[in-house]
Amino acid sequence: MDREDDFDRGVKNRRAVLGDAWVDKSLDNANAFNADFQALITRYAWNDIWGRPGLDHTTRRLLVLGMTMGLARWEEFELHCGAAIRAGVPLAKIQETLMQGAIYCGVPAANTAFKLTQDILRHEGLLPPPERLSAGVRVATHHTFSAPQLRVTLQGDGAPIVLSHALGLDSAMWDDYAAHLAAGGAGVPHQVLRYDHRGHGGSGSPAGPYAMDDLVDDAARVIREWGRGPVTWVGLSMGAMVGQGLAIHHPELVGRLVLANTTSQYPEAAAANWAQRIATVNERGMAAVAEMVVERYLHADFRAAEPAATDAIRQRLLRDDAAGYAASCHAVAGVDWLDRLAQVRCPTLVIAGARDAGAPPAMGEAIAARIPGATLHVIEDASHLSVLETPDEFRRVVAAFLQKQS
Structure with missing residues (x-):
């Protein structure tokens, strides 16, 4: 042979x-x-x-x-x-x-x-069908140029709306919802702005620790450079903490406020847990906390039913810059807006998840009770990432709020 x-x-x-x-x-x-x-x-x-x-x-x-x-x-x-x-x-x-x-x-x-x-x-018969570059599908990404540099994504045309992400994630957590809003899914088309907070995604990671006021100043700068205020601010978790501070410190920039799965103040007992998380990340990196965060963000039934979506969250956390994440944890741990929420004058919707261990409905109730005229909606089958776990109800509730306030 x-x-x-x-x-x-x-x-x-x-x-x-x-x-x-x-x-x-x-x-x-x-x-x-x-x-x-x-x-x-x-x-x-x-x-x-x-x-x-x-x-x-x-x-x-x-x-x-x-x-x-x-x-x-x-x-x-x-x-x-x-x-x-x-x-x-x-x-x-x-x-x-x-x-x-x-x-x-x-x-x-x-x-x-x-x-x-x-x-x-x-x-080969494989050419995708035509897809017109309408406002609903156009996405433009740019960077602001003042420090720290922040990665900003714009999509659609219409009423200005900002989507602000959770700790450890980035603006991609809003991909589906942003497309929905840009295409008019909330009643009218919106121009949707998303950005990665400092220390996250494609944005810069200046030396920490960060304070919540730093994140609020970033948000105000983004809106002013965009030139579209007052905006509707939709924030989840950390993003909603920033929204509260923005409405307090820069009320002229916020026309309507949606605060999902968040708090305005942690109990004193939570300080030790945050300190431990920060120390763990600094010593051992994101792999040491990623699974814990996934379990807090997504309830067990969702994790079992949607393994791909769950793994996408896990992988996003694992890609985080550990120093940027730890610096942002300082900001989240120190959030303290509760006694100033009466200063918020714009229409406000508070969303909570009945299965949320990190920001239980009682935290949402406390926010809604302090903001004049605020309404609270509890999603029974959501934990922390309600826009991912229960997207239809999240969209419906926010759309009803936006249409009511139009």
Whole structure:
């Protein structure tokens, strides 16, 4: 039995990546002029490089797309792009590769790459249907330029609304709800602004510890730079703590206030728990607290029914900058708005989760009792992340509040 050599192994890799039809055509066209070249690339490119164990074939495919884009080798790009699509490489990965190329290879190269890819998708019957760039689907991301730099996302057109996220998460926790609001799901279209708080997501992480007043000042700066106040502020957990402070310190910037799953003040007994969490994160990183936070954010029934959504929260926490998270914990632990809530004059809706251990309904009741005219709604099947656990009820309750106040 003949032993397999480097050429044979190269042919196997070449067939796995480009398909039998292309390889057969290429090898069948070998002649005395190009045979040595065919042997060279089969041994060295397809065995020595494509056969290396350091990267999987999908990663190598995407690298080739980026490299051929940069070199404007469009025949090679088209060959490898078609092979990648037929091999089942996710279109989202190909799209991100071309988007990356727009920056490092230039927009004209990306324009050609997207055109060729769409031609291949059309030929394969895989081209996505048209989707008009309406206000409901447009998303623009930019950064404010005063320190600390904050990652801001704008979506839609219409009445201004700000969505403010929970401790340890980022503006992506609002993805579905933001699209809903931008598309007019709350009765009228909204222009939705989301941003990552300092120490979170794509925003800067200045040295801590942070105070709640720091987060409130960030929020006021974002709204002023946006130029759209007064806004409707929808905050959850830490984001709602910031909303309370914003309405107290900068009442001209807030027209309506939604405070979900939050508190205005922790009991003295909670101070030791926060100190322990901060110390644990500083000493051992986010992995030491992530599971505990997931269990407090999502109740057991949701975690069992929605493992993918649960894991997305877990992974977001694990990606956090430990120093930024710990610095933000200081701000949350020190929240102390309760005795000043009577200063809030804008219409206010307070949402609590009946299963919320971190911010139980009694905390929501205390807030609603202090803010003149505030209303309280308790969602029976929600714990802390009510917008994720019970999205339909959350949307319905907020929409009714917004329409009532219009």
